[in-house]
Amino acid sequence: MPRDEVKVPGFIADLCLPARAWEVLRRENIKTLSQLRAVADQIERFETIGRKTAKVIRAELARKTSPDRQPSDEGPFLSPWGA
Template identity: 50%
Template structure:
């Protein structure tokens, strides 16, 4: 599905969201992936996050593996290439 907004990386590594979303997350003091995951069900309550944008954020979260999964995946791929 095409999207009609620009995305950029922000303070949460591996997550690309529209600049306005980063502003809202900063204002809400959400600075980590874990903090964002905890707040995912409440995104529409943040001033500046529409229902559609909340859906976009949740989709982006679904595509970002937790750091321990990324580490395990990297180690597995390294052993395959040995």
């Protein structure tokens, strides 16, 4: 597997992305899950992010924000059904 395709942890908790993706997010000053969610639709417009890397970022974002996981940069999840 080429080095750019190996997923590694980075500065957004619990995300594992290719090193190239982390470099772009750092360059674009995207430091939180909320910021990444806000630009996910346009991520391939960033220089050096292609369709394949954008797809990997979106898949990892979907994994991280699935209903059974608690987003770590937005505080505790409070269920409307109980305490």
